[in-house]
Amino acid sequence: MMDNRVTNIVIAGLGGQGVIRASDIAADAAFRSGFDVKKSEIHGMSQRGGFVTSDVRFGRQVSSPMVPRGEADYLVVLAPDQLEAVRGSLRPGGVLILPDGLNGEPLPNKKTLNVALLGILSTHLPIPEANWVEAIRSSLPEKFHEANLHAFQLGRRQATVHT
Amino acid sequence: MLISGNEAVALAAQRAGVALGTGYPGTPSTEILERFSELGGRAQWAPNEKVAFEVAIGVAYASARAVVTMKHVGLNVAADPLFTAAYTGVSGALVVVSADDPGMASSQNEQDNRRYAVAAGVPMLEPADSQEAYDFTLQAIEISERWGLPVMLRMTTRVCHSKSVVHPERTCAPPPPPSYTRDIAARVMIPSNARPAHRRLRAKLAQIAEWNETSGPNRVIPGSNSLGIIADGVAFQHAREAAPEASFLQLGMTHPLPVETIRKFANSVERCVVIEEGDPYLADTIRAAGISVESKPEMFRFGELNVDRVRRILAGDTTPEPAPPPGKAPELCNGCPYRTVYRALRNLDCIVAGDIGCYSLGALPPFEALETLVCMGAAIGVGLGLRHVLPPEEARRVVSVIGDSTFVHSGITGLVEMVYNPPSTGHVVIILDNSTTAMTGFQEHPATGRTLDHQPTGKLIIEDLCRALGVADTHVIDPTRDPEAFEKLLGDSLASGRLAVIIARRSCLLVTGRLRELERCQ
Ligand SMILES: Cc1ncc(C[n+]2csc(CCOP(=O)(O)OP(=O)(O)O)c2C)c(N)n1
Numbered sequence: 001m002m003d004n005r006v007t008n009i010v011i012a013g014l015g016g017q018g019v020i021r022a023s024d025i026a027a028d029a030a031f032r033s034g035f036d037v038k039k040s041e042i043h044g045m046s047q048r049g050g051f052v053t054s055d056v057r058f059g060r061q062v063s064s065p066m067v068p069r070g071e072a073d074y075l076v077v078l079a080p081d082q083l084e085a086v087r088g089s090l091r092p093g094g095v096l097i098l099p100d101g102l103n104g105e106p107l108p109n110k111k112t113l114n115v116a117l118l119g120i121l122s123t124h125l126p127i128p129e130a131n132w133v134e135a136i137r138s139s140l141p142e143k144f145h146e147a148n149l150h151a152f153q154l155g156r157r158q159a160t161v162h163t
Numbered sequence: 164m165l166i167s168g169n170e171a172v173a174l175a176a177q178r179a180g181v182a183l184g185t186g187y188p189g190t191p192s193t194e195i196l197e198r199f200s201e202l203g204g205r206a207q208w209a210p211n212e213k214v215a216f217e218v219a220i221g222v223a224y225a226s227a228r229a230v231v232t233m234k235h236v237g238l239n240v241a242a243d244p245l246f247t248a249a250y251t252g253v254s255g256a257l258v259v260v261s262a263d264d265p266g267m268a269s270s271q272n273e274q275d276n277r278r279y280a281v282a283a284g285v286p287m288l289e290p291a292d293s294q295e296a297y298d299f300t301l302q303a304i305e306i307s308e309r310w311g312l313p314v315m316l317r318m319t320t321r322v323c324h325s326k327s328v329v330h331p332e333r334t335c336a337p338p339p340p341p342s343y344t345r346d347i348a349a350r351v352m353i354p355s356n357a358r359p360a361h362r363r364l365r366a367k368l369a370q371i372a373e374w375n376e377t378s379g380p381n382r383v384i385p386g387s388n389s390l391g392i393i394a395d396g397v398a399f400q401h402a403r404e405a406a407p408e409a410s411f412l413q414l415g416m417t418h419p420l421p422v423e424t425i426r427k428f429a430n431s432v433e434r435c436v437v438i439e440e441g442d443p444y445l446a447d448t449i450r451a452a453g454i455s456v457e458s459k460p461e462m463f464r465f466g467e468l469n470v471d472r473v474r475r476i477l478a479g480d481t482t483p484e485p486a487p488p489p490g491k492a493p494e495l496c497n498g499c500p501y502r503t504v505y506r507a508l509r510n511l512d513c514i515v516a517g518d519i520g521c522y523s524l525g526a527l528p529p530f531e532a533l534e535t536l537v538c539m540g541a542a543i544g545v546g547l548g549l550r551h552v553l554p555p556e557e558a559r560r561v562v563s564v565i566g567d568s569t570f571v572h573s574g575i576t577g578l579v580e581m582v583y584n585p586p587s588t589g590h591v592v593i594i595l596d597n598s599t600t601a602m603t604g605f606q607e608h609p610a611t612g613r614t615l616d617h618q619p620t621g622k623l624i625i626e627d628l629c630r631a632l633g634v635a636d637t638h639v640i641d642p643t644r645d646p647e648a649f650e651k652l653l654g655d656s657l658a659s660g661r662l663a664v665i666i667a668r669r670s671c672l673l674v675t676g677r678l679r680e681l682e683r684c685q
Contacts, residue, residue, distance in 0.1 A: 051490020
């Protein structure tokens with residue numbers, strides 16, 4: 001598992017959708033699993049509803065904090081209408097994760113879409129489920145734990161049912 | 164721990180017993196002081212970077228440790244005290260964090276502040292990740308105390324905001340208790356004292372250069388001798404990935420440079436390439452020392468570097484780079500009080516001298532009502548200049564628009580200028596008072612009446628200040644309560660031919676919620 005390969009994830013969406021939160025959770029889950037981790041994004045005007053992307057990289061040793069263009073193994077897009085702006089970051093054969101991966105399964109809380117898509121992502125990664133759960137808990141105030149853990153499990157279930 | 168470069172600086176400052184952290188918000192530096200405060204450090208927002216720097220000098224004159232933080236353009240504002248503090252030196256520690264923004268993720272220019280370290284004659288450290296941000300903050304404190312000089316910690320957006328793993332093992336000796344020793348010859352920079360002070364500074368720099376050769380935070384990573392790469396900051400990380408087989412000289416202290424170390428490294432490889440973001444500062448300096456190295460092609464002066472771009476530099480590939488299609492641009496929030504202001508400015512066909520903040524979004528569709536943006540505070544001066552020379556019928560349409568935090572930062576002197584040199588057609592200044600520094604993430608400022616950690620404190624009353632400066636026609640109005648009344652007030656003020664300030668006061672939507680939350684928690 002700990003070979004030299006770096007796993008590259010790009011998460012994209014609009015300000016307010018929780019792109020940065022999602023990448024924080026993914027980075028923390030990888031860190032808890034013993035990997036070297038880097039994550040990077042442009043903050044700036046993200047609060048004002050603009051396009052945001054965040055990169056998460058993990059492996060035995062990671063140098064650059066940014067995923068080189070065309071080298072993302074996983075591209076998670078929260079706002080499908082923004083897909084064109086990030087499509088180029090995915091490598092050929094890489095995995096694209098979109099809200100329709102939830103197969104219409106309704107999310108009780110729209111704000112948890114970011115974590116639901118992490119649920120799908122998690123089924124592809126060598127990170128134990130317990131570390132995802134811990135990462136979610138430690139990145140959110142307690143009152144949001146239940147809804148987000150629910151969303152995470154929903155994403156995980158959909159991914160395993162439909163692949 | 165997995166933390167950002169900014170958090171790492173804050174952690175190191177807290178562990179080193181920094182007595183005061185001060186600064187003015189600015190992406191990508193803002194979180195340093197916020198985190199330092201959360202960790203229990205004493206952190207304060209100053210009205211602007213110059214004041215922050217001066218407060219930090221005072222702390223360091225009292226033998227204590229100070230950190231002052233700002234974005235790159237903030238150092239322009241603080242440049243005056245920086246240059247002379249290098250002459251006076253300090254008795255404690257003074258660490259100046261300059262957070263540069265190559266690529267301009269959220270800045271008006273991409274100036275390369277490494278030039279400031281050279282121009283002012285202060286030592287400069289450049290971390291490449293969070294671990295080094297932690298280590299170098301401590302090292303900067305040590306260097307500052309050892310040589311009695313301000314030290315610049317030069318970060319960039321990707322170092323400030325990227326998270327990476329930190330083992331906070333390094334420590335530094337605890338600070339001595341603050342104390343004052345009178346030293347007029349060292350600290351009063353009248354010419355007779357400043358002349359020897361300049362010589363002292365240069366002598367210190369020569370010593371530091373020598374130290375940097377043997378003990379500085381630079382490292383050689385041996386690799387192939389056909390390619391050697393010299394790199395600083397995050398560029399080092401990109402280069403490591405782009406050419407893992409190469410030999411590396413990573414420069415952690417980039418002023419004064421360890422020239423002999425560089426010469427030895429360059430001589431040890433067949434091809435030696437300098438990889439740096441922004442200006443060719445390293446390459447120019449190294450070449451001036453008679454060392455033969457390759458520099459990047461001019462097209463890579465612009466924007467950030469990344470792994471792809473470093474691969475191109477190494478391959479000599481100067482073909483045009485593909486630009487991905489843009490994503491959705493940010494815009495003024497729905498219900499933002501600025502929207503009604505910009506509508507009125509459009510309706511009255513105003514010529515709008517603008518400034519920097521969320522309200523700069525008024526330059527984009529659908530408003531396109533903000534027509535200039537140079538630097539913080541410029542709205543007032545630029546508006547006055549336009550008024551002075553345009554034909555009266557055009558001059559009468561000129562309005563200056565400035566945010567509340569920006570007004571306190573550097574708009575007050577503009578207002579003094581307006582009263583002192585009034586245009587013959589009068590002038591109208593709109594202060595957009597949303598009770599926060601929204602642009603950089605909702606920081607407090609002197610006119611919110613709350614400190615960095617949101618505690619009540621002395622409050623600057625903007626309208627009282629404007630009246631005291633001599634602007635009798637100072638109005639306070641909520642632009643959203645009655646947009647027509649706002650437009651009428653603006654129209655009347657323009658028609659009056661007098662000097663007027665309109666304070667458009669309405670809290671930022673995003674901050675009202677936060678404040679309520681804060682009050683609930685208290
Ligand atoms: C010298 C300098 N310091 C800091 C900044 C970063 N910055 C730009 S605008 C701004 C303040 C914005 O606050 P305000 O004027 O209240 O406008 P708002 O964003 O709330 O609309 C800051 C901190 C800068 N561009 N230049």
